[in-house]
Amino acid sequence: MSIQKIIIILLVGLFGFTTGSSKKVYEMVMVYERYMTGLEKKSVTLNFGEIVYLENDVKSDTTFVFVHGFGGNKDTWVRTIAEWDDRYHVIVLDMPGHGESVSKKTLSYTITDQAKRLHAFLEAKNLKDFYMFGHSMGGAIALRYAGSHEENLKALVLIDPMGLEKTKSDGVKLVERSAKNPLYDVCTEERLKTLLNYSMYKPPYIPDMIKDALLQEKCERRDLEKVLYDDMYKDVCCLNDIARNLHIPTLILWGEKDRMTHIDNATLFHDTIQGSELIILKEIGHVPLLEDPQQTAVVVDKFINQIEK
Numbered sequence: 001m002s003i004q005k006i007i008i009i010l011l012v013g014l015f016g017f018t019t020g021s022s023k024k025v026y027e028m029v030m031v032y033e034r035y036m037t038g039l040e041k042k043s044v045t046l047n048f049g050e051i052v053y054l055e056n057d058v059k060s061d062t063t064f065v066f067v068h069g070f071g072g073n074k075d076t077w078v079r080t081i082a083e084w085d086d087r088y089h090v091i092v093l094d095m096p097g098h099g100e101s102v103s104k105k106t107l108s109y110t111i112t113d114q115a116k117r118l119h120a121f122l123e124a125k126n127l128k129d130f131y132m133f134g135h136s137m138g139g140a141i142a143l144r145y146a147g148s149h150e151e152n153l154k155a156l157v158l159i160d161p162m163g164l165e166k167t168k169s170d171g172v173k174l175v176e177r178s179a180k181n182p183l184y185d186v187c188t189e190e191r192l193k194t195l196l197n198y199s200m201y202k203p204p205y206i207p208d209m210i211k212d213a214l215l216q217e218k219c220e221r222r223d224l225e226k227v228l229y230d231d232m233y234k235d236v237c238c239l240n241d242i243a244r245n246l247h248i249p250t251l252i253l254w255g256e257k258d259r260m261t262h263i264d265n266a267t268l269f270h271d272t273i274q275g276s277e278l279i280i281l282k283e284i285g286h287v288p289l290l291e292d293p294q295q296t297a298v299v300v301d302k303f304i305n306q307i308e309k
Contacts, residue, residue, distance in 0.1 A: 058090070
């Protein structure tokens with residue numbers, strides 16, 4: 001039995017089986033994972049609100065910055081980061097509208113505006129010459145950022161990104177034919193199951209306690225995530241020119257079984273971004289960083305080593 005499962009069982013014993021307790025268990029498991037990975041929670045207040053982020057204290061010339069996808073948060077990346085055993089300095093933030101960062105419904109959450117906020121955060125951290133990682137929506141934000149601030153980047157790592165589209169995915173088609181958007185209107189166990197089945201090729205077992213906490217969080221965020229989703233689609237489609245004019249090393253990782261961003265789009269990204277490297281991950285869905293963090297980390301390592309040597 002893994003140490004994570006042991007911790008969950010111990011916490012369930014401590015808190016019982018109420019929904020409120022489920023959330024406490026979930027939060028404590030996340031705190032435990034951050035601690036084991038050497039990540040400390042920090043925050044910075046900018047003119048649009050607070051950004052909450054995780055950072056380790058590794059002294060390295062190589063810095064990784066991570067941008068999560070729609071509906072995700074900073075903890076999405078923790079298991080992949082753990083695979084690197086403190087070899088890199090890492091910063092992983094909650095984008096506005098997500099996690100613990102500012103989440104006002106009155107803000108605009110277009111890809112363009114999110115990229116501007118990302119830049120403001122990186123300026124506040126005085127970061128230069130770093131590697132940027134973006135997953136799904138985060139890939140589009142990272143690409144938009146690179147289009148304006150390429151000089152700050154050593155390289156770009158795009159994991160099942162949005163931003164260029166050749167073929168509609170099963171997930172997009174599901175949204176188009178559904179009365180309620182299954183990507184953010186998730187208030188029942190059946191709808192959570194649908195979301196997980198479209199997100200991952202082989203969704204992992206989730207203990208009922210954790211499932212309850214996830215459902216509670218998704219349902220509470222439903223109205224906000226509608227704003228996030230609608231704003232995202234105002235300009236996520238239009239990054240072809242930026243991609244075409246990139247001149248930095250770019251790694252594109254794509255899950256072979258991705259149902260959220262069609263695998264045909266992987267080739268489009270690769271053909272559009274000059275000199276990019278494309279790796280297709282077999283038997284993996286939309287979230288390689290959770291489905292196979294070890295393989296994700298190994299592929300990234302090879303890419304980084306080629307640049308650093």
